[in-house]
Amino acid sequence: MRNRNSNEEKNLRKILKEKRLELNMTQRDLGELLNTPHTFINKYEVGERYLTFTEVINICKNLQIDVHSLLDDVMEKSSKE
Template sequence: MSSLRSELYQRIITLLVQARKDAGLTQVELGNRLGLRQTFVSKFELGERRLDVAEFLEICRAIGTDPHDMIRAAETNES
């Protein structure tokens, strides 16, 4: 099973995108907070690039969301 395409991974990405939007951040602004380009944000949001755990934690911090809550929310929707 590819973690890039797993249902749980997709739910996590969907939640990250929603958290970014809820925080009122554009991809450019999030990229700036991370010290990276907007394309980094775009690629993981579109599923073209897989996030590792450290990146996930950094993104959550940059957005201002709790990574534990994010994982719990993704697992709650698991079939």
């Protein structure tokens, strides 16, 4: 069973949210780009919802994040905790 509060899950959510904010993008803006309600963005950012790998890829494309770099960053931050 997956743990929404694992270091990896928390760091993934944190990195994606930080990048969204860095781009001055609201949850609504990102939701529109992804063709999803803004509540989808809110739920994964606060840990109420898991992301599938496909969803992570689509979010990365819209936030201009390289998926490989994202995974490296998540693992690096998680190993330090």
